[in-house]
Amino acid sequence: MKAWIAGTGSYAPARVLTNAELERMVATSDEWIRERTGIRERRIAATGEACSDLAAQAGKRALTAAGLAATDLDMILLATCTGDYPLPATACLVQHQLGATKAAACDLSAACCGFVYALSVADAYVKSGMRHVLVIGSEVMSAITDWTDRNTCVLFGDGAGAIVVSASDGERGILSTHLRSDGALCELIMVPGGGSRTPPSEKVLAERLQYIKMKGNETFKVAVRTLEEIARTTLTANGLRVEDLDLYVPHQANMRILKAVMDRLGLPIEKVLLNLDRYGNTSAASIPIALDEAVREGRIKDGSLVMLGAFGAGLTWASALIRW
Numbered sequence: 001m002k003a004w005i006a007g008t009g010s011y012a013p014a015r016v017l018t019n020a021e022l023e024r025m026v027a028t029s030d031e032w033i034r035e036r037t038g039i040r041e042r043r044i045a046a047t048g049e050a051c052s053d054l055a056a057q058a059g060k061r062a063l064t065a066a067g068l069a070a071t072d073l074d075m076i077l078l079a080t081c082t083g084d085y086p087l088p089a090t091a092c093l094v095q096h097q098l099g100a101t102k103a104a105a106c107d108l109s110a111a112c113c114g115f116v117y118a119l120s121v122a123d124a125y126v127k128s129g130m131r132h133v134l135v136i137g138s139e140v141m142s143a144i145t146d147w148t149d150r151n152t153c154v155l156f157g158d159g160a161g162a163i164v165v166s167a168s169d170g171e172r173g174i175l176s177t178h179l180r181s182d183g184a185l186c187e188l189i190m191v192p193g194g195g196s197r198t199p200p201s202e203k204v205l206a207e208r209l210q211y212i213k214m215k216g217n218e219t220f221k222v223a224v225r226t227l228e229e230i231a232r233t234t235l236t237a238n239g240l241r242v243e244d245l246d247l248y249v250p251h252q253a254n255m256r257i258l259k260a261v262m263d264r265l266g267l268p269i270e271k272v273l274l275n276l277d278r279y280g281n282t283s284a285a286s287i288p289i290a291l292d293e294a295v296r297e298g299r300i301k302d303g304s305l306v307m308l309g310a311f312g313a314g315l316t317w318a319s320a321l322i323r324w
């Protein structure tokens with residue numbers, strides 16, 4: 001028995017923030033952002049639009065694609081680092097918005113790797129008896145972005161993507177998942193204030209500690225190494241070669257990181273889903289948004305061999321191999 005992807009969906013807020021607008025906010029240029037990151041524009045949630053709102057839209061679309069009702073769901077797993085509230089879990093708000101009255105719901109926190117981690121949890125739940133699990137990656141990164149910090153504010157965007165993971169007797173489905181972490185590198189990407197270590201205070205606000213901080217250059221190097229490593233581990237575990245892949249769907253953080261990974265793996269660009277030019281880095285939402293685009297554009301078809309690869313704060317890195 002396997003867990004397979006029965007449907008995908010995504011949602012992006014209407015507001016587009018261009019590089020030209022960022023030029024008017026911080027000392028940056030469209031040219032620098034495009035050359036160093038590959039990003040042209042990103043979406044930004046409307047005032048009052050929170051993580052659960054984006055997640056519910058993406059979830060509804062995934063349920064429609066799977067031909068299921070919300071009441072068919074046994075579980076909702078929401079990967080996010082920008083939930084509506086510190087408490088309760090945002091997944092419960094999504095469960096209520098969807099009317100998924102029979103579903104349990106909880107959040108999973110693994111930053112940009114959150115979706116792949118949640119996928120692996122859904123895989124295990126389905127293999128142990130659940131029928132339908134809704135896995136969502138949803139982020140309002142604009143809420144934790146310091147719009148005065150050019151090192152980070154040009155990178156992130158908002159959005160949500162979702163998939164329904166269902167039980168299947170066939171050969172298709174999730175072939176393997178691979179999860180890694182290294183907390184020794186926790187300071188490379190961090191929101192230092194607002195948690196139990198440094199609770200909210202005037203000092204936190206004055207020092208802007210409620211916003212994301214990143215050592216971009218150091219992160220870059222670890223990202224290239226670990227993405228390559230985990231991709232090779234995944235292929236080896238399944239007795240497959242890079243040439244066997246139909247599509248690689250990586251976390252969309254930086255075009256130069258992805259080009260370096262493609263070079264090292266010998267993966268041609270036609271076999272890589274790239275959409276960060278339009279969304280920027282949407283953290284846990286980036287892979288499910290990309291998956292949904294690939295399915296809707298016909299780049300993923302029944303039988304396609306698809307590899308996911310993610311990297312992010314923690315540090316964490318993760319991959320999955322799926323026979324669609």
Ligand code: UT7
Pocket residue numbers: 027028029032033036037112150151152154189215216217218219220223253254257281283311312313
């Ligand atoms: O999703 C989680 C994982 N995150 C990542 O994977 C992010 C990984 N890192 C990156 O994507 C890249 O490191 C960045 C895009 C963040 C930065 O690119 P970089 O080539 O590593 O630049 P850098 O940090 O080494 O900075 C180079 C220069 C610096 O100026 P000096 O010191 O050489 O004078 C920066 O101050 O670029 C400057 N700079 C900027 N200039 C214009 C940094 N940000 C900007 C900016 N506009 N927005």
